[in-house]
Amino acid sequence: MTESIGATTTASVRTDVETTRGRKMWAAFKRNRTAMIGGVVAIVIVLISIFAGVIAPYDPLEQDPYIRLTGSSSEHWLGTDDFGRDVFSRIIYGSRVSLIIGTASVLLGLLAGTGLGMVAGYFRGKVETAIMRAIDVLMCFPDLILAIAVTAALGSNLFNLIVTIGIVMTPRFARLAHGQVLSITENEYVIAARAVGVKTPRILWRHIFPNIFGDLLVAGTLWVGVAIRLEANLAFIGLGISPPTPTWGNMIREGIDVMINAPWISMYSGLSILITILAFNMLGDGIRDISDPRLRGA
Amino acid sequence: MFNYAVRRILQSIPILFVVLTLVFVVVRVLPGDPVVAALGDYASQEAVNALREKMGLNAPLWRQYLGFLGDLVRGDFGTSLVNGYPVGAQIRKVIPYTLELTLSAILFGYVFGIPMGISAAVRRNSFVDYFNRVFSLVGLSVPAFYLGVLLMYVFSIKLMWFPVVGGGELTDLKDNLRHLFLPALTLGLIMTAYVTRMTRSSLLEILREDYVRTARSKGLTRRVVLYRHALRNALIPIVALGGLYAVVLIGSSVMVEIVFSRPGLGKLMVGAIKQRDYTTLQSVMVFYAFIVVVINLLTDLVYGLIDPRIKYD
Numbered sequence: 001m002t003e004s005i006g007a008t009t010t011a012s013v014r015t016d017v018e019t020t021r022g023r024k025m026w027a028a029f030k031r032n033r034t035a036m037i038g039g040v041v042a043i044v045i046v047l048i049s050i051f052a053g054v055i056a057p058y059d060p061l062e063q064d065p066y067i068r069l070t071g072s073s074s075e076h077w078l079g080t081d082d083f084g085r086d087v088f089s090r091i092i093y094g095s096r097v098s099l100i101i102g103t104a105s106v107l108l109g110l111l112a113g114t115g116l117g118m119v120a121g122y123f124r125g126k127v128e129t130a131i132m133r134a135i136d137v138l139m140c141f142p143d144l145i146l147a148i149a150v151t152a153a154l155g156s157n158l159f160n161l162i163v164t165i166g167i168v169m170t171p172r173f174a175r176l177a178h179g180q181v182l183s184i185t186e187n188e189y190v191i192a193a194r195a196v197g198v199k200t201p202r203i204l205w206r207h208i209f210p211n212i213f214g215d216l217l218v219a220g221t222l223w224v225g226v227a228i229r230l231e232a233n234l235a236f237i238g239l240g241i242s243p244p245t246p247t248w249g250n251m252i253r254e255g256i257d258v259m260i261n262a263p264w265i266s267m268y269s270g271l272s273i274l275i276t277i278l279a280f281n282m283l284g285d286g287i288r289d290i291s292d293p294r295l296r297g298a
Numbered sequence: 299m300f301n302y303a304v305r306r307i308l309q310s311i312p313i314l315f316v317v318l319t320l321v322f323v324v325v326r327v328l329p330g331d332p333v334v335a336a337l338g339d340y341a342s343q344e345a346v347n348a349l350r351e352k353m354g355l356n357a358p359l360w361r362q363y364l365g366f367l368g369d370l371v372r373g374d375f376g377t378s379l380v381n382g383y384p385v386g387a388q389i390r391k392v393i394p395y396t397l398e399l400t401l402s403a404i405l406f407g408y409v410f411g412i413p414m415g416i417s418a419a420v421r422r423n424s425f426v427d428y429f430n431r432v433f434s435l436v437g438l439s440v441p442a443f444y445l446g447v448l449l450m451y452v453f454s455i456k457l458m459w460f461p462v463v464g465g466g467e468l469t470d471l472k473d474n475l476r477h478l479f480l481p482a483l484t485l486g487l488i489m490t491a492y493v494t495r496m497t498r499s500s501l502l503e504i505l506r507e508d509y510v511r512t513a514r515s516k517g518l519t520r521r522v523v524l525y526r527h528a529l530r531n532a533l534i535p536i537v538a539l540g541g542l543y544a545v546v547l548i549g550s551s552v553m554v555e556i557v558f559s560r561p562g563l564g565k566l567m568v569g570a571i572k573q574r575d576y577t578t579l580q581s582v583m584v585f586y587a588f589i590v591v592v593i594n595l596l597t598d599l600v601y602g603l604i605d606p607r608i609k610y611d
Contacts, residue, residue, distance in 0.1 A: 137316045140587045142549030145567070149583060152571045153328050229441045233553055236443050237568055256447060256557075263451055270444035277439040285435070 028290045035286020041279035049095040056089035060246045071264065079264050081254065087265055090246035091272050097240075097247040098276060101161050102228035106220050108166030109227075113173025114216060118204055120174070121181030132178060135171045143168050147230050151239045158241060161234065165227050176219055180212040214291055222284030225277040232273050248273045306598055310591050317587040322366055325580040326359075366580075375581040380573045385581045388566065393585075394468055396562040400551050402482040404544055407489025412536070414490070415497025419505065420524065430494055437491020442550035446484040446557035453480060463559035481554045485547055492543045493536070501532040537604060541597030545590050 029035055048055060058076075064084035072079045078087040120131040138146065147168050154160040184190060185208070193203050234240045235249020243250055248269045255265030333350050334341070350356055357365070369376060375385035418430040454462040466477030504510065505528055513523045552564030559565070563582055570578035 133313070133316070136313055137320060140313065140317050140590050141583070142545050142552075142586065142590065144549035144552055145583065145586050148552070148567065148571065149324055149579075152579075153324055225439060229439075232441050233443065236441075236553065237556060238572070252444065252447065259447075259451060260455060263455075266444075266447050267451075270441070270447060273444060274436070274440050277441070278435065281435060281439050 025290060029286070032286045032290055034282045035290065038279045038282025038284075038286055041275065042283055045095055045276055045279060046099060048092060049099050052092045052096060056086075056092040058086035058089040060085060060090040060093040061244050062086075071262075078268050079262065081251075081262070081265050082258055087251075087268060090251060091248070091269055094246040094248045094251060094269065094272065095276070097158070097245065098228050098231060098273070100158065101165060101231045102224045102280075104162045105165035105227045105231075106169055106224050108162060109169025109223070110173050110216060110220050112166065113170040113175075114177040114209075114212075116170070117174035117177025117179075118181050118208065118212075121178045122185060122200070122204060122208070128178075131174070135174045138167075138171045139175075143226070143230060144233055147234060148237065148239060151234055156234065156239050156241060161231060161240065164234075165230050168230065169223060169227060172223060173216065173219070176215065177212055180215060181208055184208050184211050218284060218288045218291060221280060221287060225280040225284070228273065228277055228280070302602060303599055306595060310595055314588065314591055317591070318367060318370065318584060319363075321580050321583045321587070322363055325576050325583075328574070328576065328579075370584065376577040378570075378575050378578050380570075380575040380578075385578050388578065389563070389581060389585060392561045392563060392566055395560060396551060396555070396564065398474075398478060399481055399485065399554065399560070399562065400544070400547055402478065403485030403489050403547055403551075404540075406482065406486030407493045407543075408540075410486075411490040411493025412497050414494040416501060416524075416529070418494065418498045419501035422502065427498075430498065434491040434495040434498075437488050438495065440488070441553070442484060442488060443553040443557045445487065446481065446554050449480050449484055450557065464561075477558075477560070481558045481560055484554050484557075485550055488550060489543065489547055492546075493540075496536055496539050496543075497532065500535045501528060504528045504532045507531075534601070534604060537600055538597060541593050544593050548586065548589060 029039075062085060064080070067076070067080050067084045068082055070076060070080050076086050076088065078091065081087055081090070116131050116135070120128040141149070147164055150164040150167055151161065154164060156164075190203060190207055193207050198207075231240060231247075232249035232252075235247050236253050238253065240249050241247055243254070251269035252266045252273075255262065255267075255269065259266060333346050333355065337345055337349060355362070373386065375389065377384050378388065414430050414433075418427040421427055450462060454460045460480050461477055464477055466474040468474055510523060510528055513527050514520070518526075551562065552568065554560070555562040555564040556568060563585060567579060567582040567586075569575070570582060
């Protein structure tokens with residue numbers, strides 16, 4: 001009986017501490033204007049992509065040859081494109097591809113990279129050398145060059161683009177996780193856990209991972225912007241999801257051909273990419289400032 | 299220092315070797331038969347076989363691999379599958395365009411970014427600081443091709459100050475600069491954003507150090523402390539990250555070359571992918587990797603020169 005009371009008290013004290021910390025973080029987040037603006041805009045964009053079917057006034061694929069390249073009007077707020085499709089509706093639907101590829105590829109890179117980095121940092125020796133040298137090799141290619149080559153090899157549908165950009169993101173997470181694990185493994189609680197015979201996977205998962213997760217999350221938020229930009233770059237080159245599916249990169253490319261008569265197509269779709277990336281960067285910057293007060297405003 | 303430099307150069311060799319292997323493998327898993335791509339779908343079986351033999355594609359993979367490495371060591375990049383020109387000559391033709399673009403962008407970034415970063419750090423939370431922070435956030439977020447499209451629309455299409463596309467003649471300086479200006483400005487503005495942010499944050503961190511306070515309290519002027527004590531130390535991360543940003547910039551140069559239809563490595567590479575010109579593609583990728591390895595090497599060496607705390611032995 002006494003024992004169970006003791007256990008409950010410890011548990012409730014622990015949750016109290018955690019909620020206070022959570023509350024403090026939330027308060028800091030609310031005070032941080034950059035993070036707030038970025039977060040709100042990011043949420044709005046996510047909502048827009050989820051409810052694209054409700055928000056978009058027209059079918060993004062519906063063509064109407066009689067209204068090709070008309071400027072903005074009360075029927076077509078952002079005008080129409082070369083096929084008479086509604087630019088506003090296409091931009092709304094285009095957010096889906098950007099967000100899905102942006103977040104899924106970063107998650108994939110986070111899983112693969114963190115796994116590799118943690119294993120390298122924990123086991124050291126030959127395993128570490130092999131993994132980290134492989135990462136060095138991948139880092140020898142600028143992101144975009146690597147992405148172009150892998151897309152060319154895999155082909156470009158939604159799934160392959162996620163894999164491609166995920167591969168490009170992996171080295172970043174691996175380096176980050178590796179560095180963190182190197183220093184955490186030296187801590188007494190890890191040495192103690194090892195000494196009492198806790199199994200390696202459990203040490204990695206329960207003792208090390210929670211301590212590096214925060215940094216990975218901050219980096220991940222910032223890198224969603226990078227991933228979205230990579231997708232847009234590939235689409236602009238013509239290696240993205242094939243038309244007529246609306247993606248922002250595709251729209252800018254198509255808009256360039258008619259730029260003299262209809263500059264709005266490229267302008268508005270580019271602006272959507274810029275705002276989205278900006279929102280994720282502001283959110284990531286803000287969270288980093290909050291989680292590391294030393295860097296506040298730096 | 300000399301020993302360190304030699305060791306560092308030797309360390310790059312295995313990396314480069316693995317990079318070459320990776321490129322070889324990636325190019326071989328690309329979909330589509332390069333011979334069919336070169337001759338077209340209606341080529342006769344004899345013609346396909348003849349070209350296959352001539353290109354050495356009938357040899358076992360390990361022999362192709364050794365041949366690939368041997369050719370590279372001799373500086374032979376093979377001939378393009380599409381137009382039959384030597385790839386080495388094509389790369390030599392376009393490399394000055396890519397170099398002038400990236401180098402002028404890096405120069406632009408440092409010339410404007412460092413003063414902007416300093417002015418933001420010394421007047422923290424002022425209007426200047428606020429402006430610089432917004433500028434760098436937007437610069438870090440904007441895709442290079444979109445900025446390029448915007449500048450092209452305003453300055454080439456509306457104002458007609460600059461040519462819309464092309465790279466100009468290298469021999470004609472004026473023509474060349476007119477073609478270079480907008481692409482270099484596009485990349486330069488992005489680089490400025492990176493440098494401004496990096497200078498600001500590294501200087502802010504240094505200004506909080508004890509030795510800065512000590513220097514101020516022994517009566518040195520703000521100016522002397524800023525330039526002699528703080529800035530010299532702040533330069534270290536600026537150089538270290540400068541290499542990293544140069545690599546990012548090389549990636550973005552691909553997009554700018556495509557927007558402005560400028561000759562260059564990036565345009566060559568994208569063209570090669572679209573035409574399934576595998577020899578050109580593999581050489582350009584090798585070349586890019588080589589540039590990155592050299593940049594990383596130089597960064598490490600310069601880092602050692604300016605940071606006296608790093609000892610080599």
